[in-house]
Amino acid sequence: MSDGKRWTWRRLFTREFFTPRGFAVTAVEITIIFLVLHLLGARHHTSILIGAAERGAAPGLARGLALAYMLFYFAFVGLVPIFALAAAFFQGAVLLLHRKMEPPAAL
Numbered sequence: 106m107s108d109g110k111r112w113t114w115r116r117l118f119t120r121e122f123f124t125p126r127g128f129a130v131t132a133v134e135i136t137i138i139f140l141v142l143h144l145l146g147a148r149h150h151t152s153i154l155i156g157a158a159e160r161g162a163a164p165g166l167a168r169g170l171a172l173a174y175m176l177f178y179f180a181f182v183g184l185v186p187i188f189a190l191a192a193a194f195f196q197g198a199v200l201l202l203h204r205k206m207e208p209p210a211a212l
Contacts, residue, residue, distance in 0.1 A: 125195040129192040147174035
């Protein structure tokens, strides 16, 4: 890396959360995880939650996939719009405050 610091996996996941970028990245992460679970067919396993177990599926795997899918479904539906709006409003407030703090141009 150009900054001289050693690259680790921890650097990939460490960021400031309460910033516009942090909110946007969190929304994107939830979306990606939900889409991966959806493409893997985890939605099909949610039938186990009402007691309709499918044949041929390992019960533990089906429960785990159903639980993960439902968790990320509710996060995708409920949290992603909130994080996206928070990032937009927060960025707008930062830009507005930054503009107000600049000294006026001299004539």
